[in-house]
Amino acid sequence: MSSTVDDVAPVPRRRRRGRRIALIVLLVLALIGVGGAGAAAFYLRSVESNIERVDAFTDVPEQARPPVVVKDALNIMILGSDSRDPENTGGSRSDTIILAHLPQDRSSAQLISIPRDTWLHVPRSKNGQHGNRDAKINAAFAWGGVPLMVQTVESFTGVRIDHVAMVDFAGFKEIVEALGGIEIDVEKSFTSTHSLNPDSRRTFRQGRQTLDGAAALDYARERYAFADGDFARIRHQQQVIKAILDKAASGGTLSNPAKLNAFVKATSNAVSVDKSLSILDFATELRHLRSGNLSFFTCPTKGTGRVGDQSVVFADKAKAKVLFDAVRRDSVADVLQAGQ
Template identity: 70%
Template sequence: MPHRQQYVEPETTVLDGPSTPEPTEASRPRRRRWRKIGLISLLVVTLLGGGTAIAGGLYLRSVESDIDRVDAFSGVPEADRPQAVAKGALNIMILGSDSRDPENTTGSRTDTIILAHLPKDRSSAQLISIPRDTWVHVPRSKDGNHGGRDAKINAAFAWGGVPLMVQTVEKFTGVRIDHVMMIDFAGFKEIIDALGGIDVNSEKTFTSIHPPFRTFQQGMQRMDGETALDYSRQRKQFPDGDFARIRHQQQVIKAILDQAVSGGIVTNPARLNSFVKATSSAVSVDEGMSLLGMATDLRGLRGNNLVFLTTPTKGTGRVGSESVVFADAEGTRSFYEAVRHDTVQEIIKGGK
């Protein structure tokens, strides 16, 4: 039986699936190096809001000019892009990899594809995962050498970089992408250690497949950066494979946010400085994103109103020799219509 995913499962979201075959070296576009933890850097620094808004603003101003920028929308035909429907809402495409994953022998994969939807009132955020093996139509690349056919969605990055990923995700979802951010899950180690560790609830007892072969006990446990990074990589010990690894990544993201708010980082100058050093210099965003403006927008966001969702799927299967994830066409259409109209929260509240 194929594995089926419900599309409103805040605690069991899917972030990726089996890997996509890589293009030849000659066909790979030149890419800038993946930066560490763009999502975590942005969200956690914005969580310094409230009484520390001035200090947070000073930190953001000090790093804004040094942030690595990516030309995310170059060559994306405006005539082909979906139009924004809900004025004031924002949609951020987050692309991630794990460059130090022992199983990752190449740096060109996009292991994680997330559409972060920020409602107009900024009272919450929905992080919507698109499995990387989702079978979609990939538009033709700018050089004309790739795309123009159906493929796994993460092939778009290998064939045409960020701009082709923007085109592909927009075509698949019908949602206009306002900003782009890059992350590297390997950067979790430095972030978590700067926070003094995080608390993660393991769904069962299992042993890591990577040295030093840690055993994770079922239940809540304290993890330092190296341990949490190891935990976020595990999948082969679970019947749903990569779907489990994605759940682990989500747990770690939420735990980082919760720890940043409750762990006293703001009142401890040394830890705050360590955190800023571990994150702010590693942020990579599109040329139009302002971290100071985003921090102001998201100053009320907390871990308990950050919701993880998954694109509706029909499960896994094969196309030729490739293992793929099939989208639920009708479910996907109606779900992303809710994103476009900024009504996702109504779906969540209704439990549909």
Template identity: 65%
Template sequence: MPTRQPTYDRDATEVIGGVGNDGNIPGGGPKTHKKRNRKKIILIVVLVPVILAGLGLIGAGLYLHNVESNVQRVDAFTQVPEASRPQKDAAAKDATNFLLLGSDTRDPENEGGSRSDTIIVLHLNGKQDAAQLISIPRDSWVPIPKSQDGKHGGVDSKINAAYAWGGVPLMVQTVEDYTNVRIDHVALIDFAGFKEVVDALGGITVDVETSFTSTHSLSASHTRHFDKGVQKMDGAEALDYARERYAFKDGDFARIRHQQQVIKAILDKASSGGTLSSPSRINSFLNATTDTVSVDKGLNMLSMATQLRHLRSNNLNFYTSPSKGTGRVGDQSVVLPDTTKAKALFEAVRKDDTATIEKLGVEK
């Protein structure tokens, strides 16, 4: 039995899930210049193709030259042992699976911008007319494979430890081992980037599920309050809504729901006639997303735009990987996966069985 390696909570000197204390991303390349390292945002994976497709593929092709030049690339797969990777089911040969990873680098709780807070498997069906986004809670207690340098992993830990210990490649390997789903593409998001994206769109509309006061203070004497019901939010409000967790009994699960709400609201606004008919708004939107994007080296933007051109919020469904709730392992608070239900859910993803995904997914 391998020895469990130490992990740290947010109040400790090191935090699971991202860059190390030396500023480097393990397995993800050296630290870049601060001006270039405006952490990553993955909204491009769904949103930019929708915008470009709305312009028409000829117009999209012209835009994509500029888009491609601003997109940073990450080596996501060459360090993942091919022998360990699941193979695609024949029934899912035309389906595509994205791994969306993210953190909130400007969250006051996030010391050093070092946690991978968001892990989503996005499954685009073989017909390319619908997608399911399945969030895996960051504190899910799962087996982590050995990192390439052999210094970490080989133990059970919180799933976001994989990113801290081995960067994108180890996270890919960990998610593939846990889900038995082969990942085709990877992209990274910084939820702090929501602010610029939402403001570029002129705000979004969100149906707040319950009234609450944010625990993120605007000043020493001022906090932001959200009332239950439909509200229009600017970028700062949407960011606060998407990052809050301490105001809710179900903590991170509420944050997952709210992040999903904000993604859906941004997609609604991005694909609306008002945005598509405004060149200045399109440019503002693209500038707010593409200059902070990282995707894997094999992702072709034009092909992606073609694949995702039919997606709108009404054919996107959001789920959360099944769990048995929270518990404790040693001194750590963790999410305990329901491995039986999760195995059945991701087997449906592997086989591109949309009906079963919708039946088994824990919708949020």
């Protein structure tokens, strides 16, 4: 009998102090790293001392891992969830899975979203009670936490993961409010039925507009209003990420200590990363990165379908292999071509 991710027992996790608020750590670190050497070092040392660390790799069998192909290129697995999503009523889930590739020369970054319902093989969990079967990719996190998700993504992509970051996309609200709103070009008019408004509804009109924190979260969360469901949500999350980075870099945030402090508080307190990631070193490497240097992709698929009683996404394995092989070889030109 088939089971869904929500049927499995949740992975125990330490209760975090207060509401976790975070933006994708890659972008946070890239942004803070351009704030001037002194200010950046001050903020980053503060982040470094308080950030939560996760043991991402100890339980991943080394013999099962892909080899390092290009020295100094980095691949970061970013796991995101939405703790305020009314659907997320229990269990441990990863609703957003992104493989971020930083080339050897650090001149750009390529972020590849893997739909959470992608149907693939999940290796056996450490306790032997789950996995070793085909399932949705986010089952890996529910069954074996970060290590099993690392093993699953590495098995699927053939790309060795160097670092892991965990974020809560519900933090979009506080981050956007700290920035005074963001500019979004809404592709088509729609009504969200899972809004933060009292009546759970919010209507978005087509065209460019400024969104406050609550509207940005509603925009990044909604999927039921679209025929392509989670694919639309992935596009909108990518839009919001880019808009946040653009606003923070161009809106005086970096040159205004009060604004910078508010932004950092709204992001860094909740970022969880693996034990080996040095935030100060990482941000220094990425100090020149801007949204114009970021490319967003979605793992190639053949569309959606059903396996038993589950609605799933079928990966286009041939096209995905070309894309992830380019990542593994650190060939940015080939990644851009394969991602089109």
